[in-house]
Amino acid sequence: MPDRSISLAEGPIPDSLTSRAEIAIKNIDLLEDPGSLAETAPQPDMAVAPIIRFAGVSKRFAARRSSDAVVALDGIDLDVPRSSILGIIGRSGAGKSTLIRLVNGLERPSGGRVIVDGVEIAALKGRALRQAQRATGMIFQHFNLLSSRTAYGNITLPLEIAGWDRARINARAELLLDLVGLADKRNRYPAELSGGQKQRVGIARALATSPKVLLSDEATSALDPETTQSILALLTRVNVELGVTILLITHEIHVIKEICHRVAVLDAGQIVEQAEIFDLFARPSHPTTRSFVQTITGVALPEEFAGRLLPGPKPGGTALLRLTYTGEAAEQPAISRLGRDLDIDANIITGQIQRIAGRPLSVFIVAVPARAEAAALQLLAKLGTEAEVMGYVA
Protein backbone atom coordinates (compact mmCIF):
# COMPACT_ATOMS: atom_id res chain seq x y z
CA MET A 1 0.00 0.00 0.00
CA PRO A 2 1.21 3.48 -0.73
CA ASP A 3 1.90 6.13 1.82
CA ARG A 4 -0.97 6.35 4.29
CA SER A 5 0.07 9.51 6.03
CA ILE A 6 -2.56 11.56 4.24
CA SER A 7 -5.27 12.84 6.51
CA LEU A 8 -8.79 11.57 6.18
CA ALA A 9 -10.51 14.86 6.61
CA GLU A 10 -10.40 17.49 3.96
CA GLY A 11 -8.58 20.68 4.85
CA PRO A 12 -8.94 21.99 8.36
CA ILE A 13 -11.72 19.65 9.47
CA PRO A 14 -10.88 18.80 13.10
CA ASP A 15 -9.81 15.31 14.12
CA SER A 16 -12.95 14.88 16.15
CA LEU A 17 -14.87 14.63 12.90
CA THR A 18 -12.80 11.75 11.70
CA SER A 19 -13.18 9.88 14.92
CA ARG A 20 -16.88 10.61 14.91
CA ALA A 21 -17.06 9.03 11.48
CA GLU A 22 -15.22 6.04 12.81
CA ILE A 23 -17.66 5.66 15.64
CA ALA A 24 -20.38 5.92 13.05
CA ILE A 25 -18.88 3.03 11.15
CA LYS A 26 -18.86 0.92 14.28
CA ASN A 27 -22.49 1.80 14.83
CA ILE A 28 -23.29 0.94 11.26
CA ASP A 29 -21.74 -2.46 11.71
CA LEU A 30 -24.06 -3.12 14.60
CA LEU A 31 -27.15 -2.41 12.59
CA GLU A 32 -28.96 -5.11 10.71
CA ASP A 33 -28.98 -5.16 6.96
CA PRO A 34 -29.74 -2.96 5.04
CA GLY A 35 -28.43 -0.47 7.56
CA SER A 36 -25.12 -2.27 7.43
CA LEU A 37 -22.52 -0.77 5.19
CA ALA A 38 -20.25 -3.75 5.56
CA GLU A 39 -21.97 -6.49 3.66
CA THR A 40 -18.84 -8.04 2.22
CA ALA A 41 -15.84 -9.28 4.15
CA PRO A 42 -13.38 -6.48 4.74
CA GLN A 43 -10.34 -8.61 3.90
CA PRO A 44 -9.28 -8.60 0.27
CA ASP A 45 -9.48 -12.22 -0.77
CA MET A 46 -7.99 -12.65 -4.20
CA ALA A 47 -8.63 -16.39 -4.31
CA VAL A 48 -12.44 -16.19 -4.55
CA ALA A 49 -14.26 -15.51 -7.79
CA PRO A 50 -13.79 -11.99 -9.14
CA ILE A 51 -16.68 -9.68 -8.37
CA ILE A 52 -16.56 -8.21 -11.85
CA ARG A 53 -15.52 -10.17 -14.92
CA PHE A 54 -15.22 -8.82 -18.43
CA ALA A 55 -15.02 -11.68 -20.92
CA GLY A 56 -14.26 -10.82 -24.54
CA VAL A 57 -16.20 -7.59 -24.24
CA SER A 58 -16.52 -5.29 -27.20
CA LYS A 59 -18.57 -2.17 -27.74
CA ARG A 60 -19.32 -0.51 -31.05
CA PHE A 61 -21.25 2.68 -31.52
CA ALA A 62 -23.23 2.63 -34.75
CA ALA A 63 -22.60 5.22 -37.42
CA ARG A 64 -24.72 8.33 -37.21
CA ARG A 65 -25.29 11.04 -39.75
CA SER A 66 -22.56 13.13 -38.20
CA SER A 67 -20.05 10.42 -37.34
CA ASP A 68 -18.68 7.07 -38.48
CA ALA A 69 -19.08 3.88 -36.50
CA VAL A 70 -16.71 3.75 -33.55
CA VAL A 71 -15.18 0.72 -31.91
CA ALA A 72 -14.94 1.91 -28.32
CA LEU A 73 -13.87 -1.39 -26.76
CA ASP A 74 -12.35 -4.43 -28.37
CA GLY A 75 -11.77 -7.84 -26.79
CA ILE A 76 -11.65 -6.75 -23.17
CA ASP A 77 -10.78 -9.52 -20.70
CA LEU A 78 -10.49 -8.28 -17.16
CA ASP A 79 -11.16 -9.61 -13.68
CA VAL A 80 -11.72 -7.34 -10.73
CA PRO A 81 -10.93 -9.23 -7.52
CA ARG A 82 -13.45 -8.93 -4.70
CA SER A 83 -12.73 -6.10 -2.24
CA SER A 84 -9.84 -4.80 -4.28
CA ILE A 85 -9.22 -1.40 -5.82
CA LEU A 86 -8.60 -1.77 -9.51
CA GLY A 87 -7.64 1.20 -11.60
CA ILE A 88 -8.06 1.59 -15.32
CA ILE A 89 -5.87 4.24 -16.80
CA GLY A 90 -5.97 5.56 -20.30
CA ARG A 91 -5.93 8.76 -22.29
CA SER A 92 -9.20 10.46 -23.13
CA GLY A 93 -10.99 8.55 -25.87
CA ALA A 94 -9.39 5.24 -24.87
CA GLY A 95 -12.79 3.82 -23.93
CA LYS A 96 -12.57 4.13 -20.14
CA SER A 97 -15.98 5.71 -19.65
CA THR A 98 -17.65 3.11 -21.84
CA LEU A 99 -15.93 0.31 -19.96
CA ILE A 100 -17.04 1.46 -16.53
CA ARG A 101 -20.62 2.08 -17.73
CA LEU A 102 -20.92 -1.54 -18.79
CA VAL A 103 -20.71 -2.55 -15.15
CA ASN A 104 -23.88 -0.77 -14.01
CA GLY A 105 -25.84 -1.28 -17.17
CA LEU A 106 -25.64 2.30 -18.44
CA GLU A 107 -24.15 0.80 -21.61
CA ARG A 108 -24.65 -2.64 -23.09
CA PRO A 109 -21.82 -4.57 -24.68
CA SER A 110 -21.96 -5.31 -28.42
CA GLY A 111 -20.17 -8.58 -27.77
CA GLY A 112 -18.88 -10.61 -24.85
CA ARG A 113 -20.13 -10.72 -21.29
CA VAL A 114 -19.89 -8.46 -18.27
CA ILE A 115 -20.58 -10.39 -15.09
CA VAL A 116 -21.07 -8.53 -11.83
CA ASP A 117 -21.29 -10.63 -8.69
CA GLY A 118 -22.36 -13.66 -10.67
CA VAL A 119 -24.98 -11.86 -12.77
CA GLU A 120 -24.70 -10.95 -16.43
CA ILE A 121 -25.93 -7.38 -16.43
CA ALA A 122 -26.80 -7.19 -20.14
CA ALA A 123 -29.14 -10.17 -19.79
CA LEU A 124 -31.31 -8.24 -17.34
CA LYS A 125 -34.18 -5.95 -18.14
CA GLY A 126 -36.66 -3.73 -16.37
CA ARG A 127 -37.14 -4.48 -12.70
CA ALA A 128 -34.39 -7.08 -12.46
CA LEU A 129 -31.89 -4.69 -14.05
CA ARG A 130 -32.87 -1.87 -11.73
CA GLN A 131 -32.50 -4.21 -8.77
CA ALA A 132 -29.04 -5.25 -9.93
CA GLN A 133 -28.03 -1.63 -10.49
CA ARG A 134 -28.51 -0.96 -6.79
CA ALA A 135 -25.62 -3.33 -6.10
CA THR A 136 -23.24 -0.79 -7.63
CA GLY A 137 -22.73 2.83 -6.73
CA MET A 138 -21.10 5.40 -8.97
CA ILE A 139 -19.29 8.67 -8.45
CA PHE A 140 -18.53 11.18 -11.16
CA GLN A 141 -15.97 13.76 -12.16
CA HIS A 142 -18.54 16.55 -12.01
CA PHE A 143 -20.32 15.00 -9.01
CA ASN A 144 -23.75 14.97 -10.72
CA LEU A 145 -25.57 16.09 -7.61
CA LEU A 146 -29.08 17.48 -7.84
CA SER A 147 -28.85 21.23 -7.36
CA SER A 148 -32.41 21.22 -6.06
CA ARG A 149 -31.58 18.99 -3.10
CA THR A 150 -29.45 19.45 -0.01
CA ALA A 151 -26.54 17.15 0.85
CA TYR A 152 -29.03 15.11 2.86
CA GLY A 153 -31.56 15.10 0.02
CA ASN A 154 -28.99 13.93 -2.49
CA ILE A 155 -28.00 11.05 -0.26
CA THR A 156 -31.60 9.97 0.20
CA LEU A 157 -32.31 9.92 -3.55
CA PRO A 158 -31.14 6.34 -4.25
CA LEU A 159 -33.02 5.16 -1.16
CA GLU A 160 -36.25 6.83 -2.30
CA ILE A 161 -35.72 5.22 -5.69
CA ALA A 162 -35.27 1.86 -3.99
CA GLY A 163 -38.56 2.43 -2.19
CA TRP A 164 -37.37 2.62 1.41
CA ASP A 165 -39.64 4.11 4.04
CA ARG A 166 -38.93 7.54 5.53
CA ALA A 167 -37.64 6.41 8.91
CA ARG A 168 -35.08 4.01 7.47
CA ILE A 169 -34.02 6.52 4.83
CA ASN A 170 -33.44 9.13 7.50
CA ALA A 171 -31.39 6.85 9.76
CA ARG A 172 -29.31 5.65 6.85
CA ALA A 173 -28.64 9.14 5.50
CA GLU A 174 -27.48 10.43 8.88
CA LEU A 175 -25.01 7.55 9.17
CA LEU A 176 -23.67 8.23 5.70
CA LEU A 177 -23.28 11.94 6.40
CA ASP A 178 -21.21 10.99 9.44
CA LEU A 179 -19.19 8.50 7.45
CA VAL A 180 -18.06 11.12 4.95
CA GLY A 181 -17.58 13.78 7.62
CA LEU A 182 -20.35 16.11 6.46
CA ALA A 183 -22.81 15.91 9.36
CA ASP A 184 -22.54 19.69 9.75
CA LYS A 185 -23.33 20.29 6.07
CA ARG A 186 -26.52 18.25 6.13
CA ASN A 187 -28.80 21.03 4.92
CA ARG A 188 -26.43 22.70 2.49
CA TYR A 189 -27.16 22.77 -1.21
CA PRO A 190 -24.43 21.67 -3.62
CA ALA A 191 -23.92 25.30 -4.68
CA GLU A 192 -22.85 26.02 -1.11
CA LEU A 193 -20.31 23.19 -0.92
CA SER A 194 -16.69 22.98 -2.06
CA GLY A 195 -15.63 20.49 -4.70
CA GLY A 196 -14.30 18.07 -2.13
CA GLN A 197 -17.46 18.31 -0.07
CA LYS A 198 -19.58 17.71 -3.17
CA GLN A 199 -17.61 14.57 -3.94
CA ARG A 200 -18.09 13.42 -0.35
CA VAL A 201 -21.81 13.79 -0.84
CA GLY A 202 -21.38 11.86 -4.09
CA ILE A 203 -19.59 9.07 -2.25
CA ALA A 204 -22.21 8.94 0.49
CA ARG A 205 -24.93 8.81 -2.16
CA ALA A 206 -23.12 6.04 -4.02
CA LEU A 207 -22.83 4.00 -0.83
CA ALA A 208 -26.43 4.55 0.24
CA THR A 209 -27.82 1.22 -0.93
CA SER A 210 -24.84 -0.72 0.51
CA PRO A 211 -23.38 -1.61 -2.88
CA LYS A 212 -20.63 -4.19 -3.23
CA VAL A 213 -19.02 -2.24 -6.03
CA LEU A 214 -18.20 1.44 -6.26
CA LEU A 215 -17.50 2.79 -9.74
CA SER A 216 -15.41 5.92 -9.86
CA ASP A 217 -15.44 7.91 -13.09
CA GLU A 218 -12.53 10.34 -12.83
CA ALA A 219 -13.80 11.23 -9.38
CA THR A 220 -10.83 13.42 -8.48
CA SER A 221 -10.06 14.93 -11.87
CA ALA A 222 -11.90 18.16 -11.09
CA LEU A 223 -10.31 18.59 -7.66
CA ASP A 224 -7.15 20.31 -6.50
CA PRO A 225 -4.25 18.09 -5.35
CA GLU A 226 -4.92 18.44 -1.63
CA THR A 227 -8.61 17.69 -1.97
CA THR A 228 -7.77 14.82 -4.29
CA GLN A 229 -5.67 13.28 -1.52
CA SER A 230 -8.47 13.54 1.01
CA ILE A 231 -10.99 11.98 -1.38
CA LEU A 232 -8.56 9.17 -2.22
CA ALA A 233 -8.07 8.57 1.49
CA LEU A 234 -11.82 8.34 1.95
CA LEU A 235 -12.08 5.87 -0.93
CA THR A 236 -9.33 3.77 0.62
CA ARG A 237 -11.23 3.75 3.89
CA VAL A 238 -14.41 2.71 2.12
CA ASN A 239 -12.47 -0.16 0.59
CA VAL A 240 -10.67 -1.28 3.72
CA GLU A 241 -13.37 -0.77 6.31
CA LEU A 242 -16.45 -1.63 4.30
CA GLY A 243 -14.91 -4.13 1.92
CA VAL A 244 -16.39 -2.33 -1.08
CA THR A 245 -14.69 -3.22 -4.37
CA ILE A 246 -13.66 -0.07 -6.22
CA LEU A 247 -13.28 0.07 -9.98
CA LEU A 248 -11.95 3.44 -10.93
CA ILE A 249 -11.01 5.03 -14.19
CA THR A 250 -8.63 7.91 -14.43
CA HIS A 251 -6.09 9.57 -16.64
CA GLU A 252 -4.03 10.54 -13.61
CA ILE A 253 -1.26 8.06 -12.83
CA HIS A 254 -0.78 9.40 -9.31
CA VAL A 255 -4.35 8.34 -8.47
CA ILE A 256 -3.38 4.83 -9.52
CA LYS A 257 -0.19 5.00 -7.48
CA GLU A 258 -2.00 6.33 -4.45
CA ILE A 259 -4.80 3.81 -3.93
CA CYS A 260 -4.95 1.00 -6.48
CA HIS A 261 -3.97 -2.62 -5.91
CA ARG A 262 -4.07 -3.57 -9.55
CA VAL A 263 -4.12 -1.57 -12.72
CA ALA A 264 -5.12 -2.09 -16.32
CA VAL A 265 -3.92 0.18 -19.08
CA LEU A 266 -6.50 0.94 -21.75
CA ASP A 267 -5.35 2.17 -25.13
CA ALA A 268 -7.58 2.57 -28.20
CA GLY A 269 -10.23 0.27 -26.76
CA GLN A 270 -7.88 -2.53 -25.75
CA ILE A 271 -6.22 -3.49 -22.51
CA VAL A 272 -2.56 -3.33 -23.41
CA GLU A 273 -1.19 -4.15 -20.01
CA GLN A 274 -2.38 -5.19 -16.58
CA ALA A 275 -0.35 -5.71 -13.49
CA GLU A 276 -0.03 -5.35 -9.76
CA ILE A 277 0.61 -1.75 -8.97
CA PHE A 278 4.29 -2.10 -8.09
CA ASP A 279 5.07 -4.16 -11.16
CA LEU A 280 3.48 -1.61 -13.43
CA PHE A 281 5.78 1.09 -12.17
CA ALA A 282 8.82 -1.17 -11.98
CA ARG A 283 8.41 -2.88 -15.35
CA PRO A 284 6.09 -1.00 -17.68
CA SER A 285 6.07 -2.80 -21.02
CA HIS A 286 3.68 -0.97 -23.33
CA PRO A 287 4.65 2.47 -24.66
CA THR A 288 1.43 4.00 -23.31
CA THR A 289 2.17 2.60 -19.87
CA ARG A 290 5.69 3.91 -20.04
CA SER A 291 4.59 7.39 -20.83
CA PHE A 292 2.09 7.34 -17.94
CA VAL A 293 4.57 5.84 -15.50
CA GLN A 294 7.27 8.25 -16.55
CA THR A 295 5.45 11.18 -14.98
CA ILE A 296 5.87 9.46 -11.62
CA THR A 297 9.12 7.59 -11.93
CA GLY A 298 10.20 10.67 -13.85
CA VAL A 299 13.62 9.71 -15.14
CA ALA A 300 13.73 11.07 -18.62
CA LEU A 301 17.16 11.74 -20.03
CA PRO A 302 18.34 15.28 -19.47
CA GLU A 303 18.15 17.28 -22.67
CA GLU A 304 21.89 17.57 -23.19
CA PHE A 305 21.95 13.77 -23.54
CA ALA A 306 18.62 13.18 -25.22
CA GLY A 307 19.62 15.59 -27.98
CA ARG A 308 22.72 13.68 -29.04
CA LEU A 309 21.69 10.11 -28.50
CA LEU A 310 23.22 7.65 -31.00
CA PRO A 311 21.75 4.27 -31.94
CA GLY A 312 25.10 2.43 -31.75
CA PRO A 313 28.31 2.71 -29.70
CA LYS A 314 31.29 4.73 -30.90
CA PRO A 315 34.85 3.95 -29.94
CA GLY A 316 35.66 5.73 -26.72
CA GLY A 317 31.98 6.67 -26.29
CA THR A 318 29.61 6.24 -23.40
CA ALA A 319 26.65 3.90 -22.92
CA LEU A 320 23.61 5.14 -21.04
CA LEU A 321 21.95 2.50 -18.88
CA ARG A 322 18.64 2.75 -17.10
CA LEU A 323 18.83 0.79 -13.85
CA THR A 324 15.68 -0.22 -12.00
CA TYR A 325 16.07 -1.50 -8.47
CA THR A 326 13.08 -3.21 -6.99
CA GLY A 327 12.55 -4.66 -3.57
CA GLU A 328 15.64 -6.20 -2.03
CA ALA A 329 17.88 -5.19 -4.89
CA ALA A 330 17.35 -1.64 -3.73
CA GLU A 331 19.61 -2.49 -0.79
CA GLN A 332 22.45 -3.57 -3.03
CA PRO A 333 25.13 -1.03 -3.82
CA ALA A 334 25.06 -1.88 -7.52
CA ILE A 335 26.60 1.33 -8.77
CA SER A 336 29.63 1.18 -6.52
CA ARG A 337 30.06 -2.48 -7.44
CA LEU A 338 30.23 -1.42 -11.09
CA GLY A 339 33.12 0.83 -10.27
CA ARG A 340 34.91 -1.64 -8.02
CA ASP A 341 34.43 -4.91 -9.93
CA LEU A 342 34.88 -3.55 -13.44
CA ASP A 343 37.29 -0.76 -12.65
CA ILE A 344 35.28 1.79 -14.63
CA ASP A 345 33.72 5.14 -13.90
CA ALA A 346 29.97 4.74 -13.49
CA ASN A 347 28.41 8.15 -13.50
CA ILE A 348 24.87 8.78 -12.24
CA ILE A 349 23.16 11.16 -14.61
CA THR A 350 19.77 11.32 -13.02
CA GLY A 351 17.61 9.20 -10.79
CA GLN A 352 14.75 8.91 -8.39
CA ILE A 353 13.85 6.78 -5.38
CA GLN A 354 10.34 6.39 -4.12
CA ARG A 355 7.94 4.02 -2.45
CA ILE A 356 5.19 2.46 -4.49
CA ALA A 357 2.66 0.19 -2.85
CA GLY A 358 4.91 0.32 0.19
CA ARG A 359 7.99 -0.97 -1.61
CA PRO A 360 11.03 1.03 -2.64
CA LEU A 361 11.48 1.60 -6.34
CA SER A 362 14.64 3.28 -7.55
CA VAL A 363 15.42 4.24 -11.08
CA PHE A 364 18.79 5.63 -12.14
CA ILE A 365 20.29 6.54 -15.44
CA VAL A 366 23.97 5.72 -15.36
CA ALA A 367 26.71 6.42 -17.88
CA VAL A 368 29.42 3.78 -18.32
CA PRO A 369 32.18 3.49 -20.95
CA ALA A 370 30.72 1.82 -24.02
CA ARG A 371 33.49 -0.79 -24.06
CA ALA A 372 32.41 -2.04 -20.62
CA GLU A 373 28.72 -2.22 -21.53
CA ALA A 374 28.49 -6.02 -21.84
CA ALA A 375 30.38 -6.63 -18.61
CA ALA A 376 28.28 -4.07 -16.79
CA LEU A 377 25.03 -5.63 -17.94
CA GLN A 378 26.28 -9.03 -16.86
CA LEU A 379 27.23 -7.81 -13.41
CA LEU A 380 23.95 -5.98 -12.95
CA ALA A 381 22.00 -9.07 -13.94
CA LYS A 382 23.94 -11.02 -11.33
CA LEU A 383 23.05 -8.42 -8.71
CA GLY A 384 19.37 -8.63 -9.62
CA THR A 385 19.18 -5.10 -10.94
CA GLU A 386 17.26 -4.59 -14.13
CA ALA A 387 19.24 -2.70 -16.72
CA GLU A 388 18.31 -1.42 -20.11
CA VAL A 389 20.52 0.30 -22.65
CA MET A 390 18.97 3.61 -23.53
CA GLY A 391 21.51 4.61 -26.15
CA TYR A 392 24.98 5.96 -26.62
CA VAL A 393 26.69 9.28 -26.71
CA ALA A 394 30.06 10.09 -28.24
Next chain:
Amino acid sequence: MSPEILNLIVSATVDTLRMVAIATTLGTVGGLPLGVFLATSRRGELLASPRLNAALSLLVNATRSTPFIILVVAIIPFTRLVVGTSIGTYAAIVPLTVAALPFIARLVEASVREVDPGLVEAARGMGATPLQIIRKVLLAEALPSIVLSLTLAVVSLIGFSAMVGTVGGGGLGDLGIRFGYQRFMPDVMAAVVVVLILLVQAIQSFGDRLARRLNRRLRRD
Protein backbone atom coordinates in the same frame (compact mmCIF):
# COMPACT_ATOMS: atom_id res chain seq x y z
CA MET B 1 -64.67 58.27 -14.74
CA SER B 2 -68.17 57.20 -13.82
CA PRO B 3 -68.81 54.40 -11.32
CA GLU B 4 -70.41 52.37 -14.12
CA ILE B 5 -67.25 52.49 -16.16
CA LEU B 6 -65.18 51.64 -13.10
CA ASN B 7 -67.41 48.64 -12.49
CA LEU B 8 -66.94 47.60 -16.10
CA ILE B 9 -63.18 47.77 -15.72
CA VAL B 10 -63.24 45.72 -12.54
CA SER B 11 -65.47 43.03 -13.98
CA ALA B 12 -63.46 43.00 -17.24
CA THR B 13 -60.31 42.50 -15.18
CA VAL B 14 -61.94 39.63 -13.35
CA ASP B 15 -63.01 38.14 -16.68
CA THR B 16 -59.50 38.41 -18.06
CA LEU B 17 -57.97 36.85 -14.99
CA ARG B 18 -60.52 34.05 -15.06
CA MET B 19 -59.90 33.30 -18.75
CA VAL B 20 -56.14 33.38 -18.34
CA ALA B 21 -56.16 31.37 -15.13
CA ILE B 22 -58.34 28.62 -16.55
CA ALA B 23 -56.51 28.52 -19.87
CA THR B 24 -53.13 28.45 -18.12
CA THR B 25 -54.26 25.69 -15.79
CA LEU B 26 -55.66 23.55 -18.60
CA GLY B 27 -52.69 24.38 -20.82
CA THR B 28 -50.30 23.34 -18.07
CA VAL B 29 -52.18 20.16 -17.28
CA GLY B 30 -51.74 19.15 -20.92
CA GLY B 31 -48.60 21.06 -21.82
CA LEU B 32 -46.43 19.94 -18.93
CA PRO B 33 -46.61 16.20 -19.67
CA LEU B 34 -46.44 16.90 -23.39
CA GLY B 35 -43.35 19.04 -22.91
CA VAL B 36 -41.69 16.41 -20.72
CA PHE B 37 -42.48 13.77 -23.31
CA LEU B 38 -41.09 15.91 -26.14
CA ALA B 39 -37.92 16.40 -24.10
CA THR B 40 -37.41 12.72 -23.36
CA SER B 41 -38.64 10.77 -26.37
CA ARG B 42 -36.11 11.34 -29.12
CA ARG B 43 -33.90 8.50 -30.20
CA GLY B 44 -31.80 7.14 -27.35
CA GLU B 45 -33.61 9.15 -24.70
CA LEU B 46 -35.45 8.04 -21.61
CA LEU B 47 -38.84 7.38 -23.22
CA ALA B 48 -37.43 6.93 -26.71
CA SER B 49 -40.22 6.81 -29.28
CA PRO B 50 -38.89 8.92 -32.14
CA ARG B 51 -41.96 8.58 -34.39
CA LEU B 52 -44.48 9.72 -31.80
CA ASN B 53 -42.08 12.49 -30.87
CA ALA B 54 -41.89 13.65 -34.48
CA ALA B 55 -45.66 13.49 -34.92
CA LEU B 56 -46.39 15.44 -31.75
CA SER B 57 -43.69 17.93 -32.58
CA LEU B 58 -45.30 18.55 -35.95
CA LEU B 59 -48.69 19.06 -34.34
CA VAL B 60 -47.23 21.49 -31.82
CA ASN B 61 -45.51 23.42 -34.58
CA ALA B 62 -48.69 23.57 -36.64
CA THR B 63 -50.65 25.04 -33.74
CA ARG B 64 -47.88 27.40 -32.84
CA SER B 65 -47.46 28.73 -36.36
CA THR B 66 -51.16 29.55 -36.78
CA PRO B 67 -51.73 33.23 -35.91
CA PHE B 68 -53.88 33.34 -32.79
CA ILE B 69 -56.66 35.39 -34.32
CA ILE B 70 -57.01 32.83 -37.13
CA LEU B 71 -56.91 29.98 -34.62
CA VAL B 72 -59.80 31.57 -32.73
CA VAL B 73 -61.95 31.66 -35.84
CA ALA B 74 -60.80 28.32 -37.22
CA ILE B 75 -61.79 26.34 -34.16
CA ILE B 76 -65.20 27.92 -33.64
CA PRO B 77 -66.95 24.60 -34.41
CA PHE B 78 -64.79 22.91 -31.80
CA THR B 79 -65.49 25.69 -29.33
CA ARG B 80 -69.24 25.30 -29.90
CA LEU B 81 -68.88 21.58 -29.35
CA VAL B 82 -67.11 22.08 -26.04
CA VAL B 83 -68.96 24.99 -24.40
CA GLY B 84 -72.09 25.21 -26.59
CA THR B 85 -71.39 28.75 -27.80
CA SER B 86 -68.63 30.65 -29.51
CA ILE B 87 -69.29 33.95 -27.77
CA GLY B 88 -68.37 35.07 -24.29
CA THR B 89 -65.70 34.58 -21.67
CA TYR B 90 -66.03 30.82 -21.41
CA ALA B 91 -66.00 30.37 -25.16
CA ALA B 92 -62.78 32.36 -25.27
CA ILE B 93 -61.14 29.92 -22.89
CA VAL B 94 -61.17 27.22 -25.57
CA PRO B 95 -58.93 28.92 -28.15
CA LEU B 96 -56.79 30.33 -25.35
CA THR B 97 -56.19 26.82 -24.04
CA VAL B 98 -55.56 25.45 -27.51
CA ALA B 99 -52.92 28.14 -28.00
CA ALA B 100 -51.47 27.82 -24.51
CA LEU B 101 -51.00 24.07 -24.45
CA PRO B 102 -48.40 23.67 -27.24
CA PHE B 103 -46.74 26.91 -26.20
CA ILE B 104 -46.31 25.67 -22.63
CA ALA B 105 -45.22 22.27 -23.96
CA ARG B 106 -42.38 23.86 -25.95
CA LEU B 107 -41.31 25.99 -22.99
CA VAL B 108 -41.33 23.00 -20.65
CA GLU B 109 -39.42 20.95 -23.22
CA ALA B 110 -36.73 23.62 -23.35
CA SER B 111 -36.55 23.79 -19.54
CA VAL B 112 -36.27 20.02 -19.18
CA ARG B 113 -33.61 19.80 -21.88
CA GLU B 114 -31.48 22.20 -19.88
CA VAL B 115 -31.11 19.67 -17.06
CA ASP B 116 -27.61 18.22 -16.98
CA PRO B 117 -27.71 14.77 -18.67
CA GLY B 118 -25.20 13.63 -16.05
CA LEU B 119 -27.97 13.78 -13.45
CA VAL B 120 -30.16 11.49 -15.53
CA GLU B 121 -27.24 9.13 -15.95
CA ALA B 122 -26.60 9.10 -12.21
CA ALA B 123 -30.26 8.31 -11.51
CA ARG B 124 -30.30 5.58 -14.18
CA GLY B 125 -27.27 4.06 -12.51
CA MET B 126 -29.23 3.96 -9.25
CA GLY B 127 -31.88 1.83 -10.92
CA ALA B 128 -34.50 4.58 -11.19
CA THR B 129 -37.56 4.03 -13.37
CA PRO B 130 -38.20 6.58 -16.14
CA LEU B 131 -41.09 7.97 -14.11
CA GLN B 132 -38.86 8.38 -11.04
CA ILE B 133 -36.25 10.13 -13.16
CA ILE B 134 -38.86 12.49 -14.56
CA ARG B 135 -40.33 13.30 -11.16
CA LYS B 136 -37.29 13.36 -8.92
CA VAL B 137 -34.65 14.59 -11.33
CA LEU B 138 -35.99 16.32 -14.43
CA LEU B 139 -38.98 18.16 -12.98
CA ALA B 140 -37.25 18.90 -9.67
CA GLU B 141 -34.20 20.33 -11.38
CA ALA B 142 -36.13 22.19 -14.08
CA LEU B 143 -38.66 23.67 -11.65
CA PRO B 144 -37.23 27.21 -11.42
CA SER B 145 -36.99 27.36 -15.19
CA ILE B 146 -40.50 25.95 -15.61
CA VAL B 147 -41.85 28.62 -13.25
CA LEU B 148 -40.29 31.30 -15.43
CA SER B 149 -41.72 29.60 -18.50
CA LEU B 150 -45.20 29.57 -17.04
CA THR B 151 -44.84 33.22 -16.11
CA LEU B 152 -44.00 33.95 -19.70
CA ALA B 153 -47.00 31.87 -20.81
CA VAL B 154 -49.36 33.78 -18.50
CA VAL B 155 -48.11 37.13 -19.77
CA SER B 156 -48.54 35.98 -23.37
CA LEU B 157 -52.01 34.70 -22.63
CA ILE B 158 -53.01 38.07 -21.20
CA GLY B 159 -52.07 39.49 -24.59
CA PHE B 160 -54.00 36.77 -26.40
CA SER B 161 -57.01 37.27 -24.14
CA ALA B 162 -57.22 40.88 -25.28
CA MET B 163 -57.48 39.61 -28.85
CA VAL B 164 -60.45 37.36 -28.17
CA GLY B 165 -62.28 40.60 -27.40
CA THR B 166 -62.59 41.13 -31.14
CA VAL B 167 -64.78 38.04 -31.43
CA GLY B 168 -66.92 38.77 -28.41
CA GLY B 169 -64.69 37.14 -25.88
CA GLY B 170 -65.09 39.52 -22.98
CA GLY B 171 -62.42 40.79 -20.65
CA LEU B 172 -60.16 43.84 -20.78
CA GLY B 173 -59.47 43.62 -24.51
CA ASP B 174 -63.16 43.53 -25.27
CA LEU B 175 -63.73 46.53 -23.02
CA GLY B 176 -60.94 48.47 -24.67
CA ILE B 177 -62.25 47.75 -28.17
CA ARG B 178 -65.94 48.36 -27.51
CA PHE B 179 -65.73 51.37 -25.22
CA GLY B 180 -62.30 52.83 -25.73
CA TYR B 181 -62.16 52.44 -29.51
CA GLN B 182 -65.68 52.13 -30.88
CA ARG B 183 -67.29 54.64 -28.46
CA PHE B 184 -64.35 57.03 -28.51
CA MET B 185 -63.63 56.85 -24.78
CA PRO B 186 -59.87 57.34 -24.59
CA ASP B 187 -59.96 57.36 -20.76
CA VAL B 188 -61.35 53.80 -20.80
CA MET B 189 -58.71 52.78 -23.28
CA ALA B 190 -56.02 54.31 -21.06
CA ALA B 191 -57.45 52.61 -17.98
CA VAL B 192 -57.46 49.24 -19.78
CA VAL B 193 -53.85 49.67 -20.81
CA VAL B 194 -52.81 50.70 -17.31
CA VAL B 195 -54.58 47.73 -15.75
CA LEU B 196 -52.92 45.40 -18.26
CA ILE B 197 -49.50 46.87 -17.52
CA LEU B 198 -50.00 46.49 -13.77
CA LEU B 199 -51.25 42.94 -14.24
CA VAL B 200 -48.28 41.88 -16.34
CA GLN B 201 -45.89 43.63 -14.01
CA ALA B 202 -47.33 41.91 -10.94
CA ILE B 203 -47.35 38.48 -12.56
CA GLN B 204 -43.82 38.82 -13.89
CA SER B 205 -42.33 39.91 -10.60
CA PHE B 206 -44.22 37.20 -8.73
CA GLY B 207 -42.88 34.60 -11.18
CA ASP B 208 -39.36 35.97 -10.96
CA ARG B 209 -39.38 35.94 -7.20
CA LEU B 210 -40.79 32.43 -6.99
CA ALA B 211 -38.23 31.13 -9.50
CA ARG B 212 -35.40 32.74 -7.59
CA ARG B 213 -36.59 31.19 -4.35
CA LEU B 214 -36.75 27.78 -5.97
CA ASN B 215 -33.37 28.08 -7.64
CA ARG B 216 -30.73 26.45 -5.44
CA ARG B 217 -27.98 26.81 -7.97
CA LEU B 218 -27.14 30.24 -6.63
CA ARG B 219 -24.96 30.47 -3.62
CA ARG B 220 -26.64 32.17 -0.69
CA ASP B 221 -24.78 33.20 2.39
